[in-house]
Amino acid sequence: xxxxxxxxxxxxxxxxxxxxxxxxxxxxxxxxxxxxxxxxxxxxxxxxxxxxxxxxxxxxxxxxxxxxxxxxxxxxxxxxxxxxxxxxxxxxxxxxxxxxxxxxxxxxxxxxxxxxxxxxxxxxxxxxxxxxxxxxxxxxxxxxxxxxxxxxxxxxxxxxxxxxxxxxxxxxxxxxxxxxxxxxxxxxxxxxxxxxxxxxxxxxxxxxxxxxxxxxxxxxxxxxxxxxxxxxxxxxxxxxxxxxxxxxxxxxxxxxxxxxxxxxxxxxxxxxxxxxxxxxxxxxxxxxxxxxxxxxxxxxxxxxxxxxxxxxxxxxxxxxxxxxxxxxxxxxxxxxxxxxxxxxxxxxxxxxxxxxxxxxxxxxxxxxxxxxxxxxxxxxxxxxxxxxxx
Numbered sequence: 004x005x006x007x008x009x010x011x012x013x014x015x016x017x018x019x020x021x022x023x024x025x026x027x028x029x030x031x032x033x034x035x036x037x038x039x040x041x042x043x044x045x046x047x048x049x050x051x052x053x054x055x056x057x058x059x060x061x062x063x064x065x066x067x068x069x070x071x072x073x074x075x076x077x078x079x080x081x082x083x084x085x086x087x088x089x090x091x092x093x094x095x096x097x098x099x100x101x102x103x104x105x106x107x108x109x110x111x112x113x114x115x116x117x118x119x120x121x122x123x124x125x126x127x128x129x130x131x132x133x134x135x136x137x138x139x140x141x142x143x144x145x146x147x148x149x150x151x152x153x154x155x156x157x158x159x160x161x162x163x164x165x166x167x168x169x170x171x172x173x174x175x176x177x178x179x180x181x182x183x184x185x186x187x188x189x190x191x192x193x194x195x196x197x198x199x200x201x202x203x204x205x206x207x208x209x210x211x212x213x214x215x216x217x218x219x220x221x222x223x224x225x226x227x228x229x230x231x232x233x234x235x236x237x238x239x240x241x242x243x244x245x246x247x248x249x250x251x252x253x254x255x256x257x258x259x260x261x262x263x264x265x266x267x268x269x270x271x272x273x274x275x276x277x278x279x280x281x282x283x284x285x286x287x288x289x290x291x292x293x294x295x296x297x298x299x300x301x302x303x304x305x306x307x308x309x310x311x312x313x314x315x316x317x318x319x320x321x322x323x324x325x326x327x328x329x330x331x332x333x334x335x336x337x338x339x340x341x342x343x344x345x346x347x348x349x350x351x352x353x354x355x356x357x358x359x360x361x362x363x364x365x366x367x368x369x370x371x372x373x374x375x376x377x378x379x380x381x382x383x384x385x386x387x388x389x390x391x392x393x
Contacts, residue, residue: 010083012298014317015308017076020069021320024178025327027066027266029359032133032331033339033352035142037064040270044141046348057274059263067266068287070181071223075291077185078192078224082231085196098390100193106386107189112164113378114370115179118325119163122175125333126154136336139343149177149332178328181220188224195228205232223288230296245300255297255304262290322375323367327359330366335359 030037036044036052045052055061062068081103088099125131137147152174159175166172171183195212199205209232212225233241245251261279265271268281279286298304316323339355 010299011309011314012305013076013080013308015310015313016072016295016298018313018317018320019308020072020076021316021324023062023064023069023072024066024324025360025363026064027069028178028328028331029335029356030064032136032142032146032335033140033355035140035145037061038145038267040265040267046141056265056267057271057276059259061265062259062263065263065266067283068262068291070178071220071284071287072291073181074184074188074220075223075227075288075295077189079227079231079292079295081189081192082196082228083235085193085200086231086235089200100197102386102390104190104193105389106382107186108168109382109385110379111182111185112168113381114322114325114375115167115176115182116160116163117370117374118329119159119175120156122150122329123154123156123159125329126150126175130333130337132336132340133332136339139340146332149328150175176325176329178324184220184224188221191221192224192228195225217285220284220288222285223291226289226292227295230292230299233296234299248301251297251300255294255301258290258293258297260290261286262294319364319367319371322370323363326366326370327363330363331359334362 027038034046034052036042036046036050037056040053040056042050042053055063081100084099084103131150133149134147134151137143137145140146154175162172162175167179167182168186169183171180173180191212195205195208199208209225209229213222216222216225264276264279264281264283264286265274266283268283271277271281298308335355335358338358339351342351342354345351
């Protein structure tokens, strides 16, 4: 693989991560037993939820994993850009980091602001019915409390413009909690590379940073930076290691196993995960970089992830991530409440899934076309003004 080649499989990784996040929110609303693995939450007579949630099949709704995949991929791509630039332009590498750091804020903020204003309007109009839907679906603990407060336009704007970036504020749109980690984590990665990226001393820095941040979601970002370093600085011992395809497959399988550790971390008796302590987020933050490294060296997995369907969906994936939860609490919840008791529960939820996915996709397409793409151009313009290219 040539160093300058576009990593098509990354689009597949991000697309699948977005779908995982959508699925966990949808299933927590209507089949929360698949998350808790508690019989009192099951809607199926034979406890099918347990057989999905307590096995690797839970990858289809591994939303906690999906959110951390976004963080890991951002750190990996930032570090990749740095190491590729370092190999061709020694003097320009810190400019690359500065531009990427500045651009990130302006790239993210405009769609978040528009969606938050939309949420405010929907709340004022009384469109959020997740509290009623949660009672009917027996998911009160996981779905009822969102957006059940008196909205304020100024607070919605503050959350979008700086609150979610600085403190993780997510009162209006729950899933944007990860923006704080995305923002600060990429600044952390850029800072480490700017200070130590040209020195051998960066390896002890990687270790120290990983130990200090082991209990946070920054760990996955640090380790993903290390993965980019190992791949693009071409260490001889790494080259020998990656030639052993069976080792790469084994690395992928082990990473996948821990990536599918049930995200609730409880009620695992009798499952294949029961022998391991419930260190869920630690497993995810280590498994994701491990799998990224393995996938980079496994052409078969890359071909699957590089399929056109994933690339097409990835064009709207950021907007889809931002809008899917408000739509779940409004359109989906309203449909569920209005149709509850009029048909079989499972048929209703299946129809609701298709409706929610379709509605989220339509709104995401419009948000991408009308807001996100102009926002990307604005981010490029502002970055050019603030950080000059060498």
